[in-house]
Amino acid sequence: MANALVWLRRDLRLHDNPALAQAIADGYAPVLVYVHAPEEEGAWAPGAASLAWLHFSLLSLHRDIEARGGRLVIARGASLAELERLQRETRAEALYFGNVYEPLLQARDARVQQAFERSGIAVKRFNASLLVEPWQVQTGSGTPYKVFTPFWRNASAAFSLRAEYPAPSRLPSVEAVGLGIEQLGLLPAIAWHAGFWSHWRPGEEGARELLEAFCEGAVEGYKEQRNLPDRTGTSKLSPHLHFGEISPQQIWRRTATLRLSETGQADLAHFRSELGWREFSYHLIHHFPDSTDHNLNxxxxxxxxxxxxxxxxxxxxxxxxxxxxxxxxxxxxxxxxxxxxxxxxxxxxxxxxxxxxxxxxxxxxxxxxxxxxxxxxxxxxxxxxxxxxxxxxxxxxxxxxxxxxxxxxxxxxxxxxxxxxxxxxxxxxxxxxxxxxxxxxxxxxxxxxxxxxxxxxxxxxxxxxxxxx
Known part of the structure; x- marks a missing residue:
């Protein structure tokens, strides 16, 4: 069976991962790769707290992959150079990855795709982290939205709820040169983050537990309870969403199964509109890339x-x-x-x-x-x-x-x-x-x-x- 690289970034999960699922469906043995390249994110390279979460998220993903007989290949350096090295080592015939939307990373991904395709390596890209990709929604005059309400009305009508991509029961063992997660040096020298982990559990399982807790409790009354900081009135899924340990499709799909009162349905609609604000933020950063550092107004x-x-x-x-x-x-x-x-x-x-x-x-x-x-x-x-x-x-x-x-x-x-x-x-x-x-x-x-x-x-x-x- 031929190999294909599956480049993981903001989709650090095995369930509902379209790039991984499609590589397997296309008949490839997936080589799961994470390349640490914070320099490619420019002035907005990940901060200390994000890097600490990433450390434990990668450990969790590594364990999930090993439990299925596979291996997560870790690399550090320029993304294109490391991917080209791994392609040569594994003789991979294709590259699969989920899209990211930060301006510098979009440009980087385009360069990777062009280089691989020039070398005769097939590239397939997927929406792995949003309900609707930023370029799929526009006003009647063909311009980006600048107001949330009409954006969300259009976006929520534009996306379709699909079946979940299955997680593989087995993954192939891979022969490739990689690093240990500890070698990435993601944890700060001073362990100021040590208290975080009594509140959080990075990884897919932690994300699923939080989603279940939200569905069983906080979703009823969400509209009011979300404003009260002395209690857990929100899902607290935001770190898991950022690292792609859970997808918005999974959240939408699970909440669609809930049997709620009329008031509870209004609470759920409000919760989903918060997912909509996340979508709107990505719409804006795609169409107005300078907004990370400059006033939109x-x-x-x-x-x-x-x-x-x-x-x-x-x-x-x-x-x-x-x-x-x-x-x-x-x-x-x-x-x-x-x-x-x-x-x-x-x-x-x-x-x-x-x-x-x-x-x-x-x-x-x-x-x-x-x-x-x-x-x-x-x-x-x-x-x-x-x-x-x-x-x-x-x-x-x-x-x-x-x-x-x-x-x-x-x-x-x-x-x-x-x-x-x-x-x-x-x-x-x-x-x-x-x-x-x-x-x-x-x-x-x-x-x-x-x-x-x-x-x-x-x-x-x-x-x-x-x-x-």
């Missing part, structure tokens, strides 16, 4: 952002702003590699509007510390909150962190979990402890006695800057 190119202040940025990063809900979110991120979505919006609004720092400062920190750091979602999420993107919250929509925490964490359970020094304060005071500085100094002497900026004054300054743009 060019009016903000003249905006009066504050000069970068290393001290204030560090206080925001470490959860020392004196605004409890902001500090809770930033500490949750540091200790778990994840942050609740509602809190992400609050901390981003505080950085971009109360501190008036450019959204890229926040996007860079999230990129390095989020386990689910995803270039499309991260860029568009920050631009949405900053007001600089497509279909964004207007800049003058400034989240009030006090009223947000009162509304969405009314018992202050989330704040007290991540800012434990405030546990002795009466709950109403936890949301704005600077209102009683003497009590704050007595109960929590290590916590800032005042917020780093006055919320009212900084809001007024942000609106004044907006009026001058």
């Amino acid at each position: 060019p009016q903000f190119d003249r905006f009066d952002w504050a000069e970068p202040d290393a001290e204030s940025l560090a206080r925001w990063q470490r959860g020392r702003t004196g605004i409890p809900i902001v500090d809770a979110g930033m500490r949750e991120l540091w200790h778990t590699g994840w942050m609740h979505n509602r809190v992400r919006m609050i901390v981003a609004s505080f950085l971009c509007k109360n501190l008036r720092h450019h959204w890229l400062h926040g996007a860079r920190w999230f990129w390095d510390t989020l386990l689910d750091a995803d270039l499309a979602n991260n860029s568009q999420g920050w631009q949405w909150t900053a007001g600089t993107g497509c279909d964004a919250a207007p800049y003058f929509r400034i989240f009030n962190p006090v009223s947000q925490s009162e509304k969405f964490d009314p018992q202050a359970r989330y704040i007290k979990r991540w800012v434990p020094e405030l546990q002795q304060l009466p709950t109403p005071l936890v949301f704005a402890p600077w209102q009683r500085p003497e009590l704050l100094r007595h109960s929590a002497p290590e916590y800032p006695v005042a917020p780093m900026v006055d919320l009212g004054e900084s809001r007024a300054a942000a609106l004044a800057a907006y009026s001058r743009r």
Whole structure:
């Protein structure tokens, strides 16, 4: 049986993997390959948290492949050179892979395809990580969408729910020179990530467990519960989706089997619309590749952002702003590699509007510390909150962190979990402890006695800057 390379990237799974399934269906013995080439991602090479997840995801995939008699071939270096080497070593007659959509990687993949085809090696590419590929949906005038609602109406009608591609029961053993996963050096020298793994289980099995838990519990009430950071009201599948340990088709297919009440069906529709926002982010990054580093709305190119202040940025990063809900979110991120979505919006609004720092400062920190750091979602999420993107919250929509925490964490359970020094304060005071500085100094002497900026004054300054743009 002839060999074919199956190049894995954002599809680190054996179930519902179209490239792998098609290689087998075409009669090839699949040679499963992962090439680590972070330099090819330019300024947005994976951050420390993502690399740590990748380490354990590859270990999980390696075990799954070995259990079927096969082997995951690990390489490091230029993707084209390593793939060409492996093609020669294995005498592979074809190359199969799932598409990725980051601008630099799309260009890289095109070069790989052209080089292989010039050498007479067949190349087949697949949609392995989206419901609809970014170029499949367009407005009536043939232009990209810039507003979510019509995009999702069109996209959700355009994709078809297919049968799941089966995982192979057996995989062939492969003779090829490869590296051990540890040789990639993915884990940070200082094990600040050690606490992550009590919250997460990278790999296909961990993804399936989370999906089942969501289907059996949190999907009912999702629309409301998703805004409450003190509980697990979301699927928390985002890191698994980013690394392709589960596909959106698998999620859609599983949720389609649920027997829900009328209210539950509305909850499910809302959950699916969040998958739609992921699709929309990839649509935007494909059609507007500069949006990873530049404002989608060019009016903000003249905006009066504050000069970068290393001290204030560090206080925001470490959860020392004196605004409890902001500090809770930033500490949750540091200790778990994840942050609740509602809190992400609050901390981003505080950085971009109360501190008036450019959204890229926040996007860079999230990129390095989020386990689910995803270039499309991260860029568009920050631009949405900053007001600089497509279909964004207007800049003058400034989240009030006090009223947000009162509304969405009314018992202050989330704040007290991540800012434990405030546990002795009466709950109403936890949301704005600077209102009683003497009590704050007595109960929590290590916590800032005042917020780093006055919320009212900084809001007024942000609106004044907006009026001058």
